[in-house]
Amino acid sequence: MSPVRVAGAGLTPFGNVPERTGRDLFAEASTIAFEDSGVEREDVEAVFYGNFMGELSEHQGHQGPLMAEAAGVRAPATRYESACASSGVAVRDAVFRIRNGEADVVLVGGTERMTNLGTAGATEALAIAADDLWEVRAGMTFPGAYALMAQAYFAEYGGDREGLAHVAVKNHENALPNEKAQYRSEITVEDVLEAPQVSSPLGLYDSCPISDGAAALVLTSEAYAEEHGLEAPVAITGTGQGGDRMALHDRDYLARSPAASEASEEAYADAGVDAGDVDVAEVHDCFTIAEVLAIEALGLESVGEGISAARDGRTTADGDTPVNLSGGLKAKGHPVGATGASQIAEIAALLAGTHPNSEFVEGATTGVAHNAGGTVASATVHVLEVIP
């Protein structure tokens, strides 16, 4: 398959800016992406846009054309929604569109405005990613759902809160030099263990924050990048998507994520790589346990061993396969619709040597980005590689 070049990327700072609208955020991210890419807006042939809760937080649907306009682009635009994997699925269809020759230049991205809803409002809005009839009406929120998954993991494979705490500590440390990160503060294992409980066994520092933010990517075909002499050393070479039953009680596994496994198998095969080739990963750590499940699903750790990966230094910045060098959803923040595209931006920068944490992955050629929806009823995985 022809690789799809990441010509440019732009992120707003992730954080708490309830006064900023979604269109304002996406305009900023796309402006940075176009400047970074050297691509002219008029070359864009299609816009792929991810957003999760705009109907609830901004009383705004139909955001495709609205965000094309915010980005200064006049091209057909579609909004993709797959809960927290909304821009992951947008990237996937964008990759297909370029590959199959339907477009040479596309704008992909996503936005979420959340903090204007307040914590309770945002928690309630996030719950629409779960099964309303069978989960939400019974009182389930996402901290509760992931807490169930953590309890199941502990019961099945062992491990404890201290193992999870190392994930949080690692991701906070990784975020320190990331200027776009919501939390740039060091924390200790003790801080995590002593933090208020949210839903046992998960505490405050096991949980990602509620965030506003946007991410944008300019993707091009190989031919366009060469013809225009773009500085675009990194390409998306593999894409995969998986699905699972929506409600936790219908799943075969609580302590595994088959949708992410399927997505990674498809993406690796698509790129012609395997898990052993992965030098660096951004995974969907909406809660610390989610990172554990993700690195196992992606084959970066054996099942049952992910819980010790951060503690034993295998996924830390100086480990064999650093995970979430951006700070992850945990410390960088999680503006839902922006997350999937932002992970691609982070991996591209890490591989290109332009990320503040690139020093930890010198010589790396292969990265993966894993984006999950809800309790991983949907997942996308993308493989990025440095093009020689």
Added chain:
Amino acid sequence: MSPVRVAGAGLTPFGNVPERTGRDLFAEASTIAFEDSGVEREDVEAVFYGNFMGELSEHQGHQGPLMAEAAGVRAPATRYESACASSGVAVRDAVFRIRNGEADVVLVGGTERMTNLGTAGATEALAIAADDLWEVRAGMTFPGAYALMAQAYFAEYGGDREGLAHVAVKNHENALPNEKAQYRSEITVEDVLEAPQVSSPLGLYDSCPISDGAAALVLTSEAYAEEHGLEAPVAITGTGQGGDRMALHDRDYLARSPAASEASEEAYADAGVDAGDVDVAEVHDCFTIAEVLAIEALGLESVGEGISAARDGRTTADGDTPVNLSGGLKAKGHPVGATGASQIAEIAALLAGTHPNSEFVEGATTGVAHNAGGTVASATVHVLEVIP
């Protein structure tokens, strides 16, 4: 381009069933589609699902995996949203996926549950398809927006309410034999002109109803259809998408739909046909004026002449190019997320000779389906042809 076969289609009755959930509706539509197709559910490789207002009407996002489950399918699933063109964009990405060899069998469709919101609630929910900051907060609803477009059309090209009334009369007549239609009642031009005004010049019978319903399509590659000996004489041979500024005041035209023109030009070129080849059309007549703008945008009528097309019998069942033989959104109903897929189902049945109105298009080989989002800030057009 390799044609994409319409192997099966299923619709629920469109209408007023507030007690039925979205998943219930989509389960019914997809069950009919699978039975119609002769395709086994386990062969489905991806699900493309359109929904517009599920966050508001059912407190349910992330409907991709939920609806795959409702359809009895275990495959990656994505929800597409482009307001009233939500399943139009879903069909488009599905077509690309099959064409580029990424899948041989996909399930595409959409659902909307609306009547449980009541008329005022549904009207408010529909308004999120317009620009919240610049239109909705100023009090604009969709009847008002389309009324502005009708006024602009009358001012620019002439025409009057009576011309529009003939569109409504025609579509109600077409719906009479359609068992899935919401309104199967004959109306007269006088009925339309004497009906209560909704937003001048549009009255009650110029407006489509608020509807619940679902539509599903099983699409396959040429190779799969042949290998499995499917009875699938009709294929999607062209796809196009257009976009425009979101808010009416930012548009170049109030009385034209450039997004639909762009979509049709792309779709015709893609299929290798032109407007003169079109034997039958389903267009997005959410209001009578919308049908007029659509048939002009699609090149079926010259600009300024669409207003007389129904009155003068060019688009009636016995006319040269029948439009909305299903009854259209106007009489068949408009469960928003289902509409785009349902239009494809109608054209496929009309061309295959299995539609109750097929007698009016005997020997027809080429049809188009036009699906529009909001005030046509987004539009898709698909060309369907009988495969010899």
